Structure formats: C-alpha cells, structure tokens
Amino acid sequence: MTRRRPSLVAAACVAGLLVLVAGCDKDKGVEPPAELVDLKPTLAVQKLWDTGVGGGGEKLRLALGLALDRGVLYTASRDGEVIALDPATGRAKWTQDTKADLAAGPGVGASIVAVGTSDGKVIALDVASGKVLWKVSVSSEVLAAPLVTGDRVIVRSVDGRVHALDALTGKSQWTGEEPVPKLSLRGTASPVLAKDNIVAGFDSGKVVAFTLASGDIVWQAQVTTPGGRSELARLADVDSAVQVDGNDGFATGYQGRVVMLALDSGQVWWSRDLSSYRAPALDDTQLYVATSDGSVVALRRRDGAVVWQQDGLKRRGLSAPAVVGNAVIVGDFDGYLHWLDRDSGKFIARERPGGERISMAPVTDGDRAFVIDDGGRVVAYRSGAPAGR
Numbered sequence: 280m281t282r283r284r285p286s287l288v289a290a291a292c293v294a295g296l297l298v299l300v301a302g303c304d305k306d307k308g309v310e311p312p313a314e315l316v317d318l319k320p321t322l323a324v325q326k327l328w329d330t331g332v333g334g335g336g337e338k339l340r341l342a343l344g345l346a347l348d349r350g351v352l353y354t355a356s357r358d359g360e361v362i363a364l365d366p367a368t369g370r371a372k373w374t375q376d377t378k379a380d381l382a383a384g385p386g387v388g389a390s391i392v393a394v395g396t397s398d399g400k401v402i403a404l405d406v407a408s409g410k411v412l413w414k415v416s417v418s419s420e421v422l423a424a425p426l427v428t429g430d431r432v433i434v435r436s437v438d439g440r441v442h443a444l445d446a447l448t449g450k451s452q453w454t455g456e457e458p459v460p461k462l463s464l465r466g467t468a469s470p471v472l473a474k475d476n477i478v479a480g481f482d483s484g485k486v487v488a489f490t491l492a493s494g495d496i497v498w499q500a501q502v503t504t505p506g507g508r509s510e511l512a513r514l515a516d517v518d519s520a521v522q523v524d525g526n527d528g529f530a531t532g533y534q535g536r537v538v539m540l541a542l543d544s545g546q547v548w549w550s551r552d553l554s555s556y557r558a559p560a561l562d563d564t565q566l567y568v569a570t571s572d573g574s575v576v577a578l579r580r581r582d583g584a585v586v587w588q589q590d591g592l593k594r595r596g597l598s599a600p601a602v603v604g605n606a607v608i609v610g611d612f613d614g615y616l617h618w619l620d621r622d623s624g625k626f627i628a629r630e631r632p633g634g635e636r637i638s639m640a641p642v643t644d645g646d647r648a649f650v651i652d653d654g655g656r657v658v659a660y661r662s663g664a665p666a667g668r
C-alpha cells in the first residue's frame with residue numbers, strides 16, 4: 280500500500296513534524312516559537328552522565344527512543360547499532376551492529392529487544408548479549424517501537440497494519456488492519472498490552488483493540504472524527520501510544536480530543552477537545568498533555584477537567600511529557616529540557632543536554648530522567664530537593 284506524505288506546504292501545517300511552524304491560518308503570519316524567559320531554578324537538577332550513540336536521523340523524524348527494563352537502559356541509532364547501557368553510569372553492557380537503517384525502537388520484554396527499520400524489517404536481539412536472533416520483513420516501514428509481550432512481538436507498520444510475530448522465530452501469527460487516509464502525519468502509535476488485548480491507535484482517528492491470541496477485533500473507539508473540506512483539515516491521526524492504567528486507557532488525537540477509555544469495551548468515559556500527536560503522561564490523579572501547538576496541560580484523571588495550562592512553550596515542538604518525582608519533564612525543538620511543577624505548571628528547572636532537538640519522551644525511574652536527542656546523545660539527570668537547599 281502506498282502512503283502519501285504531506286507536501287512541504289502541508290507539512291508546515293502538520294504541527295512541526297517535518298518543519299517547525301506555529302500554525303496554518305492563511306489570514307495570519309506564522310508566529311515564531313515562544314522565547315524562553317530567564318529562570319531561577321527552584322528544583323535542583325544534577326547531570327549524572329552523558330554518552331553518544333550516534334546516527335540520530337533527525338530530519339526523518341524517526342522513532343528511536345529509550346527503553347528501561349529490569350535495570351538496563353536500551354537505545355538504538357539510525358546507523359544500525361543497538362546498545363544496552365548501565366543506567367547508573369552510562370557505560371555500554373553490549374553493542375550490536377545490525378547493519379540496518381533503524382527507524383523505531385527499541386521495544387523490550389522477557390528475553391528480546393526488538394527494533395524496526397525504514398525498509399520494513401523487524402530485528403530481534405537477545406536481551407542479555409545483543410546477539411541477533413532473527414530478522415523478518417513486514418508490509419512497510421516501521422515507525423513505532425515494537426511491543427514485546429509473552430511469546431509475541433507486536434509491530435505496527437505505517438500502512439495501517441498490526442503484525443503479531445512469534446517471539447522465538449519471527450513467524451507471522453496474525454495481521455490486523457485499519458485503512459489509511461490519503462494524507463496523514465509521519466508517525467504511528469506503538470501498540471500496547473491491555474490484559475489479553477493489543478490496543479493501537481490509527482491514522483483514521485480510531486483506537487482499536489485486537490485479541491492477543493488471534494487478532495480478532497474486540498472493539499473500536501473513535502478518538503478523533505475527521506472533518507473539514509481539505510485533506511489537511513481532515514487529519515485525525517492517533518499517533519501516540521494509548522496510556523494504560525488498570526482498566527483505564529488514555530488516548531490523544533491530532534486536531535481532536537483527549538479521551539479516557541474503558542479498556543474492556545472501548546467506551547469513552549470523558550473527552551476533552553485538545554489536539555496532540557504525543558502520548559500523555561500519568562500520575563495517580565492527573566494526566567499531562569503536550570498539545571500540538573506547544574502548551575502543556577494538566578487534566579484531572581477522573582473527569583478531564585483542566586487543572587492548569589502552561590503556554591510558555593508555544594510552538595517549540597514539544598516531546599511527549601514524562602513524570603519524574605514532583606515534576607513533569609518535556610523536551611523541545613531547540614534541545615532544552617523543562618521541568619514543570621506538577622501542582623501548578625510553573626517552570627522549576629531547565630537544562631540543555633546538547634544542541635539537537637528532543638523528539639522522544641524522556642524515560643524516568645524514580646528521581647532519574649533519561650533523554651535522547653535527535654543527534655543520538657543520551658543524558659541522565661537526577662532531580663531532588665529545592666534548589667539552594
């Protein structure tokens with residue numbers, strides 16, 4: 280299946296995925312990114328280590344991020360290397376050159392690390408040694424981290440298909456599909472596990488649940504309904520992973536809504552009109568959304584009510600947010616990391632790991648945050664007591 284990509288003009292209107300812009304109102308000039316104001320930190324942030332993994336592939340907007348599993352941090356580079364790092368020191372435990380143009384991953388689970396490539400291959404490596412276990416081809420480019428669960432590796436390809444592969448051999452077990460619109464954002468939502476189902480978002484604006492065992496469709500939920508006269512106006516992609524917590528799921532759609540879903544039925548419990556192509560972050564009482572125009576919004580989990588909204592990062596091409604300690608952390612197009620207070624949304628710290636854009640969400644563990652920029656630099660931070668104490 281051939282997938283049309285936005286023209287340069289259209290791409291400028293697709294929330295900065297290909298070109299960083301402010302918006303697409305033909306009657307107004309494009310507004311510049313918000314300038315960062317001077318900040319006196321109120322949260323102490325300590326840089327622990329940094330290392331380069333190379334080959335970021337920033338212009339292609341690849342989905343090469345970080346994965347933390349069982350005390351090991353995994354990463355992958357555009358030029359084919361998959362690396363296991365010690366999260367305490369940043370030192371490599373092993374490195375494997377797959378000799379492939381990697382585009383997505385890593386996904387980690389049980390004994391497998393899985394990555395996807397630009398030419399539609401999935402590569403599985405041994406989690407302990409990095410040895411390549413198998414390589415298989417799927418139907419098109421992989422731009423979402425694979426899900427490794429039990430005896431399956433679940434892969435979402437850009438042509439709207441979900442592939443279930445045998446974890447031992449890579450042999451296809453089943454394939455699910457949702458039609459792809461003529462025009463869509465560059466990116467796909469990583470599949471997630473919700474009890475015995477696989478849940479994934481699609482460019483049609485839907486979230487679909489498939490049975491893990493057979494791939495049968497259990498339910499479908501419309502997060503965003505395409506509308507408008509032009510193909511650009513009808514963009515409605517769900518391009519980020521559904522966030523799962525118990526029986527509840529939280530999903531975001533471009534030019535659409537943030538919704539809370541019942542994961543057993545797909546019923547929408549509440550919705551809030553917000554446009555985002557990034558996954559929300561969750562804590563016990565709130566979820567945090569980086570909108571497509573660069574606001575960070577905290578919503579109450581139980582009903583979607585707005586708790587606070589931070590507009591100081593407008594049009595700065597934000598990553599998905601992550602929760603670390605009492606803060607929310609988010610990266611931007613200019614390589615800055617911003618810590619926001621979870622209660623108020625106020626800026627409390629800022630760091631700049633390097634000069635490259637931060638597209639992928641930080642990975643957090645307790646008071647530590649790990650981030651990779653589009654140039655392949657991985658940096659670890661620890662945040663703690665209020666600054667000056």
